[in-house]
Amino acid sequence: MIVLLIYVAIFAGAYFLVKLLVHRGTRDFTARKTVTFGDESAVRPNRIASVVSVLSIFLLWGAFTGSAWVPGVLHAPGPFTGDAQFTYTATADGVDPDDATVTIRVFAAGTQSDPPPVDPGTGWARNDSDAIAAWRSGLVRVDRNDDLGRDAGHRVIAINGQLIAPGKEVLTDFGRIGMSPKGTLNVEPAKGWQMEPIWLPPPEAVVARMIDIARNGYRDSTLWEHLGWSLFRVVAGFFFGALAGIPLGYAMGLSDWFRGWFDPIVEFMRPVPPLALIPLVIIWAGIGETGKIILLFLAALWIMAIAARSGVSGVSISKVHAAYSLGASKAQIMRHVIIPNSLPDIFTGARVAMGVCWGTVVAAELVAAEKGAGMMIMVASKFQLTDIVIMGIILIGVIGFGIDMLMRAAERALVPWRGKG
Amino acid sequence: MSGLSIDRISMRFDLPNGSSVQALKDVSLDLAAGELLSVLGPSGCGKTTLLNIVAGFLAPTSGKIQMNGHAVTGPGAERGMVFQQGALFEWMDVRDNVSFGPRMAGKRERHWAEHVDHLLDVVGLRDFKAKAVYELSGGMQQRVALARCLANDPDVILMDEPLGALDALTREKMQSLVLKLWKETGKTVILITHSVEEALLLGERLLVMAPRPGRIHREYRLPFADLGVAEDLRAVKKHPDFARTREEILGMIWDMEEEIMGRTETTQ
Numbered sequence: 001m002i003v004l005l006i007y008v009a010i011f012a013g014a015y016f017l018v019k020l021l022v023h024r025g026t027r028d029f030t031a032r033k034t035v036t037f038g039d040e041s042a043v044r045p046n047r048i049a050s051v052v053s054v055l056s057i058f059l060l061w062g063a064f065t066g067s068a069w070v071p072g073v074l075h076a077p078g079p080f081t082g083d084a085q086f087t088y089t090a091t092a093d094g095v096d097p098d099d100a101t102v103t104i105r106v107f108a109a110g111t112q113s114d115p116p117p118v119d120p121g122t123g124w125a126r127n128d129s130d131a132i133a134a135w136r137s138g139l140v141r142v143d144r145n146d147d148l149g150r151d152a153g154h155r156v157i158a159i160n161g162q163l164i165a166p167g168k169e170v171l172t173d174f175g176r177i178g179m180s181p182k183g184t185l186n187v188e189p190a191k192g193w194q195m196e197p198i199w200l201p202p203p204e205a206v207v208a209r210m211i212d213i214a215r216n217g218y219r220d221s222t223l224w225e226h227l228g229w230s231l232f233r234v235v236a237g238f239f240f241g242a243l244a245g246i247p248l249g250y251a252m253g254l255s256d257w258f259r260g261w262f263d264p265i266v267e268f269m270r271p272v273p274p275l276a277l278i279p280l281v282i283i284w285a286g287i288g289e290t291g292k293i294i295l296l297f298l299a300a301l302w303i304m305a306i307a308a309r310s311g312v313s314g315v316s317i318s319k320v321h322a323a324y325s326l327g328a329s330k331a332q333i334m335r336h337v338i339i340p341n342s343l344p345d346i347f348t349g350a351r352v353a354m355g356v357c358w359g360t361v362v363a364a365e366l367v368a369a370e371k372g373a374g375m376m377i378m379v380a381s382k383f384q385l386t387d388i389v390i391m392g393i394i395l396i397g398v399i400g401f402g403i404d405m406l407m408r409a410a411e412r413a414l415v416p417w418r419g420k421g
Numbered sequence: 422m423s424g425l426s427i428d429r430i431s432m433r434f435d436l437p438n439g440s441s442v443q444a445l446k447d448v449s450l451d452l453a454a455g456e457l458l459s460v461l462g463p464s465g466c467g468k469t470t471l472l473n474i475v476a477g478f479l480a481p482t483s484g485k486i487q488m489n490g491h492a493v494t495g496p497g498a499e500r501g502m503v504f505q506q507g508a509l510f511e512w513m514d515v516r517d518n519v520s521f522g523p524r525m526a527g528k529r530e531r532h533w534a535e536h537v538d539h540l541l542d543v544v545g546l547r548d549f550k551a552k553a554v555y556e557l558s559g560g561m562q563q564r565v566a567l568a569r570c571l572a573n574d575p576d577v578i579l580m581d582e583p584l585g586a587l588d589a590l591t592r593e594k595m596q597s598l599v600l601k602l603w604k605e606t607g608k609t610v611i612l613i614t615h616s617v618e619e620a621l622l623l624g625e626r627l628l629v630m631a632p633r634p635g636r637i638h639r640e641y642r643l644p645f646a647d648l649g650v651a652e653d654l655r656a657v658k659k660h661p662d663f664a665r666t667r668e669e670i671l672g673m674i675w676d677m678e679e680e681i682m683g684r685t686e687t688t689q
Contacts, residue, residue: 318508321478322566326522326573327498336525340512417511420555 002193003060010059014052022048058203065202066194076193079134081106083116084174084189086160088142090125093153100125102142106174106189109134109197124148130187135196137188139180155183201387206394209387218388219379221371227395229371233289234357234403237296241353245301246346249308250338266302274299274360278367287368292361299360300353307349311342344418347411354407358400373399425452425475425577425609430484432470432635443634444470445481450628450637452611454576457603457646459612459624461670463677467635468613472579475611476502489576498522501575503583507562509554509569516541516550518565522573533572540568543605544598560591564598571602577609585615596622597654604650617670621645621663622654629670631677639673641666 036042062070066078084104091097100121107113115129124147132138143154157163159170159177169178175189197205213223221229251258252266277298285291315338323337365374377392411418432445444467452458460468473479474486477496486493488500501522509518517524519540523533541547544564554562563583570578580599584592596619603610614620620627625646631638643666648657657663 316506316508318504318506319510321476321496322502322504322508322569323510323521323525324478324496325476325498325500325502325575325579326525326569328521328525332525336521337510340510343512415512417553417555420511420553 003064007056007060010052010056014049014056018046018048018052061200061203064193064195065197065200067202068204069202078194079106079109079192080174080189081108081134084172086172086177088125088156088185089158089161090142090146090154090156092124092146092148092155095124095148097157098123098125100142100146101127102140102185102187103127103129104138104140104174104187104189105129105131106134107131109136120145132187132189134189135191137186140185140187142185150183156185159185198384198386201390206387206391209385210391210395213388213391218376219371223376223395226371226373226376227399230358230361230365230373231399233292233296233361233372234354237293237361238300238350238353238357240293240297241300241357242304242350244297245304246308248301249305249310250312250342252305252309253312253342254334254338262305266305269298270302270306274356275363278364281364282368292364292369295364296357296360299356303353303356304346304349307345307352308342311345312338314345315341340417343415344411347407347415347418351404351407351411354403355400358396358403362396424454424456424489425450426485426487427451427471427475428485428487430471430474430481430486432467432474432479433482445474446634446636448484448635448637452577452609452626454609455607457610457612457623457625458628459614459620459626460628460630461614461617461620461674462628462630462635462638463632463674463681464615465635465681466630466632466677468630469581470635471630472502472581472611472613475577476500476579498526498573499576501570501573501578503563503566503570503578503580505582505585507554507559507566509562509565511553511555514551514553515546515557515565518554519550519568519572521569526573536574537568537572540571543602544568558591560587560595563587563595567598567602571606571608575608577611580610580612582613582615584619592619593654597649599623600646600649600654603646617667617674618658621667621670622649622657627670629673632681638677641670 030042030044033039033042059070059074061067063074064076066075082105084106085101086104087099087101089097089099100123101118103116103118105113105116113131115131118127118129120126125142126145126147128140128142128145130138130140142156143149146154148154156179157165160172162170164170164177164179166179166181166183169176171177175187178186178188180186201209210223215222217223218226248258248262252262253259274295277295281291281295281298285294319337319341320333323333328336361372362374365372366378369375373392373396377389377396380386380388380392427448427450429447429449430445431443431447433441433443435441448467448471460471462468470479474481475493477493477500480494488497493500510521513521516537520530520533520537523537538547538550541550544567546561546564546568549557549561554565557565566583584595587595599610599612600623602608612620612623614623621643622645624641624643627641627643628637629639629641630636645657645660645663648660
């Protein structure tokens with residue numbers, strides 16, 4: 001909730017700051033438009049906002065994980081670390097209440113520390129010490145080293161002079177001290193607002209982990225092998241899907257028999273999410289490469305068939321008529337009119353199919369695989385290696401985005417006539 | 422016999438709701454080689470249907486149609502077509518569009534290159550031959566379509582409102598171009614149009630069609646096309662006969678439209 005509020009504050013603050021500081025040139029035509037609210041074409045992404053948006057995500061991530069990349073002043077309050085002391089007052093049968101000091105050493109997560117040595121002090125209640133990792137809490141049996149134990153009626157009645165009873169708590173300057181129903185003290189040093197690395201590691205830990213896995217690998221494969229296998233499966237599945245789907249789509253667009261025969265199959269298979277086919281594919285083809293490629297083939301097949309079919313139906317009849325009137329044969333019309341006319345639709349289909357395949361391969365690897373990006377993050381999550389999981393998600397996103405950019409570039413280069421007909 | 426002969430063709434479309442539309446009824450027409458015929462009529466008179474039948478895209482329900490003594494059964498290279506929206510192939514550049522017919526016929530470039538370049542000159546697109554067609558204006562696209570049709574050297578050129586989508590100035594220039602090309606090439610031309618003025622300017626013969634059922638209402642033989650080749654088109658429009666014929670035909674079409682309106686009103 002606090003994070004959301006900070007995020008909204010950054011959003012609004014950056015807006016006003018940018019509006020105040022940056023005066024956009026009024027050189028181009030759109031800048032001269034007076035009506036922009038409601039004119040969609042006048043709304044162009046403000047690139048400053050994009051940059052600030054990405055930066056603020058990393059800033060928040062760093063600030064709430066105590067990242068070394070973010071200056072210390074911007075860090076959210078971290079967990080308490082260091083030595084802290086509190087006194088307790090205990091009573092026992094037949095003696096006066098006595099005070100003693102407890103020294104707690106709170107050490108950084110992931111390190112080890114022994115309780116600090118303390119002088120036992122005077123009186124029947126002795127001074128204690130203990131060590132607790134940051135973000136953790138510890139039960140401190142203060143009666144263990146005292147002269148009178150629980151069998152002699154040892155009871156803690158106050159902390160730092162404030163009364164305490166089982167189920168109650170006392171707040172100190174370094175954290176909370178509670179009492180269990182049986183009377184044991186539960187010391188809980190302040191956790192601060194930062195996330196614990198096992199839930200959310202700082203960005204530099206993710207980068208370090210990426211470098212480590214790129215060099216040394218994870219689960220017997222390097223990072224590149226994991227990503228490479230995922231990509232290979234996508235490309236192979238998409239290739240076969242397109243190889244079968246495009247001719248099928250053309251046949252459905254050109255022949256009533258094909259259209260009638262495959263319509264029910266395609267219309268049925270199209271709404272079935274490829275993920276729903278994973279169990280069946282595993283039963284039939286196992287969890288090896290064959291199964292994965294069959295799954296991706298099925299994911300791409302229907303999309304490509306429908307794209308090719310709509311490419312054929314999208315050809316304007318006057319172009320076909322014109323070609324016939326110019327003496328073209330059926331084969332020539334196919335080659336020179338129908339195929340080029342359907343290419344924009346096929347490219348759109350290919351872009352969708354690649355996206356679906358990429359999502360499907362990751363999901364399939366989550367279920368079962370020996371290598372692959374999805375397998376990597378699934379296994380890592382079982383060992384609570386959050387840094388690998390986050391790294392994997394980022395890489396999967398970057399690759400998916402990269403695939404889409406590549407397809408768009410290919411489309412611009414190969415079908416410049418898209419939308420110009 | 423060289424030319425086009427249309428013998429009592431009728432066309433009836435059966436609609437899904439059981440009724441049917443008589444788009445054409447007993448239309449007969451003979452067109453000699455080199456004639457320029459414009460076809461005019463209110464919407465729904467079947468003029469586009471007639472053109473599609475001549476082109477071979479539609480088979481009439483009855484009647485015969487012959488081209489150079491052979492029955493027309495489908496589209497053919499001897500009947501070239503120019504569409505309202507150009508129907509250019511936007512994946513080819515201008516020159517590839519114009520040379521489409523000869524290339525599809527399997528002719529080598531040296532056989533058609535000169536002709537195609539000449540046609541590009543005639544339509545004023547020499548400097549644009551390497552351009553993508555979608556970069557051209559509407560008038561230029563229509564000139565490409567015209568050149569593409571001529572490059573295939575058809576006997577008859579069928580034009581389905583080829584200038585309908587152009588602005589008035591471009592349209593006037595294109596009208597001169599069509600006349601010039603007709604005179605130069607000696608092709609037979611059938612031109613469908615909505616504009617009475619265009620039909621008068623670009624018709625040696627003018628067919629006024631009437632709707633429901635589509636039929637030939639009246640035929641004119643006009644001098645304006647020949648005048649237009651020699652003179653400026655604007656001078657032709659000032660000719661007293663031109664104005665008189667235009668008023669006559671406009672009145673005729675007006676009456677037809679009113680009759681249709683009246684008929685629909687009484688049936689309601």
